Amino acid sequence: MLLADDLYFVAHEETSGKSRLHPRVTGLALAAALLGELVMDGKIDLRAGMITIIDRQPPVDALAHTILDQLASERQQHATHNWLAFLGNSATDQVCQRMVRSGHLNRSESRGLLRTTVRFVPADRSAAAWPEARLRRFLTRGEQLTIQDAVLAGLIEASDLTRHVLWDGDARSFQYLAWVLSSLPPPLRELVTQAQAAIGNAVITTLN
Template sequence: MSALLELGDVVNEANGTRPGWAPRELLLADDFFLAAHDDVTGKARLTERAAGIGLAASLLGELMLFRKITIQRAHVVVMDRRPVPDALVHLVLEDVLGEPEPRPVRDWLRYLGRNAYELVAQRMVREGLVRLAETRRFRRSIVYRPVDLNAAAWPVVRLAQKLSRREAIVLPDVVLAGLIRATGLDKYLKAEAAIDIADYQRLLINSLPGPLRVLVAETEAAIGEAVLHHRM
């Protein structure tokens, strides 16, 4: 059984259309952003640090799916210097190109994780996926609320449905499933699943191409480091 498409497929599988609503194809970081927030209120499901690391990994994943970078010996290596059609992903590529030598994945997760949240959120505002809103409970803060509740819920629901049915899943969605597990968002995925999905999810993640599998593993390790640092 071939559960994955080839590297170079860069968006999710926008299927499961229902009357009056058609899912949109999103890039990996957009999907992860939606998965990392409540689909009604926009409340974050992760700490600021964990969300930053997860989104940094998602942006690196987008570059890998665009075949612009790869990972060799846990270092990010450029494969193709030509521009990327998405402005944000191209900005990340320029950062990578600006380094004289390949740097470790973990360094990029830390570096990109500082600004990834706002950069991805701004891209999603421009795309009409989320909107800025203020909350006044306890203290005033800014949240990004979904414009369409169905679209906001779709990344987690889509994955849960396919994992429950043990269906073939496109490569970007397998990477998303890996990053969901790496960042501790699994409970939201399991809540939408009809049956236990852990074994099939693990099987798919383990079948990822080597560089993407390393990206998921490095993300999980970076999250672990962040948790440990917070406790010390």
């Protein structure tokens, strides 16, 4: 699965599909993950708070293609935090639709007296639990992470989900996580930093 798909599963309960985060936080985290997919695919670069397109060739994934087209449609560069805010408005729905198409989520409707409620439930509970279990194993054992899992760990940290993932972790697990995040390539390290700032601001706004 792609980065945003993994993050979606960690941010939602594997049985009910219920989100563990505030909707705005979920959107921002998934927006960051979608940008991360483009960084890892060599399509964009993040430096000094700005996004730069370095390869306009369409990505294989349809959603990544859509996001890249949106970035390329702007004549002027825009700050990363502005793109996170913009993409965060639709990221959850877009990732859900991609995961439905790939068979990872099932769309479920329940009709009430006044409205119809739509939920997205994992098609396979084991597959839904795997990203979280995989990260927990790697971090608690100090094993090497792939670049995608390292970014996933960073966005989980930015979303304040680390305690959920490392519920049985000791001090060394958290120290190893800190080392993993500090070792990210600069564009991805900046992405995690920008995501953490955007999510922090969203939380403060929500509380106020």
